[in-house]
Amino acid sequence: MEWTEERVATLKALWQNGYSARQIAERLGGVTRNAVIGKAHRMGLSSRPSPIKKTQKPAAPAVKERSCQWPIGHPGSDDFHFCGEAAEAGRPYCSTHCEVAYRRSSGSSENAA
DNA sequence: CCCTGATTCGC
DNA sequence: GCGAATCAGG
Numbered sequence: 001m002e003w004t005e006e007r008v009a010t011l012k013a014l015w016q017n018g019y020s021a022r023q024i025a026e027r028l029g030g031v032t033r034n035a036v037i038g039k040a041h042r043m044g045l046s047s048r049p050s051p052i053k054k055t056q057k058p059a060a061p062a063v064k065e066r067s068c069q070w071p072i073g074h075p076g077s078d079d080f081h082f083c084g085e086a087a088e089a090g091r092p093y094c095s096t097h098c099e100v101a102y103r104r105s106s107g108s109s110e111n112a113a
Numbered sequence: 114c115c116c117t118g119a120t121t122c123g124c
Numbered sequence: 125g126c127g128a129a130t131c132a133g134g
Contacts, residue, residue, distance in 0.1 A: 021117080
């Protein structure tokens with residue numbers, strides 16, 4: 001196929017209307033999306049929403065680690081507070097309190113302390 | 114495996 | 125200049 005004024009105009013029109021290269025190629029007929037993209041690139045077009053997204057994620061509010069939320073004292077009490085030590089990654093407590101928090105007492109009769 | 118555009122490369 | 129092949133990512 002030949003890139004006539006008409007075909008080029010169609011290409012540009014569709015491209016600017018947000019059509020994907022594949023849609024344009026299909027519409028024109030006799031060309032593949034590569035031809036469309038290649039032609040578009042050659043005429044100075046392209047620069048459409050590139051699929052190659054940049055890994056730009058500076059805003060990562062993903063909660064990494066906070067301070068240990070292990071309660072110290074009685075809730076409501078004047079000196080009630082949380083442990084505050086550096087918590088383990090992905091856990092709400094520090095290493096010490098993690099042991100306590102996740103200590104599974106599965107049917108053991110070790111209650112005589 | 115489907116898609117997207119970008120770029121490269123031989124013709 | 126052309127477009128398939130390849131690249132790079134979703």
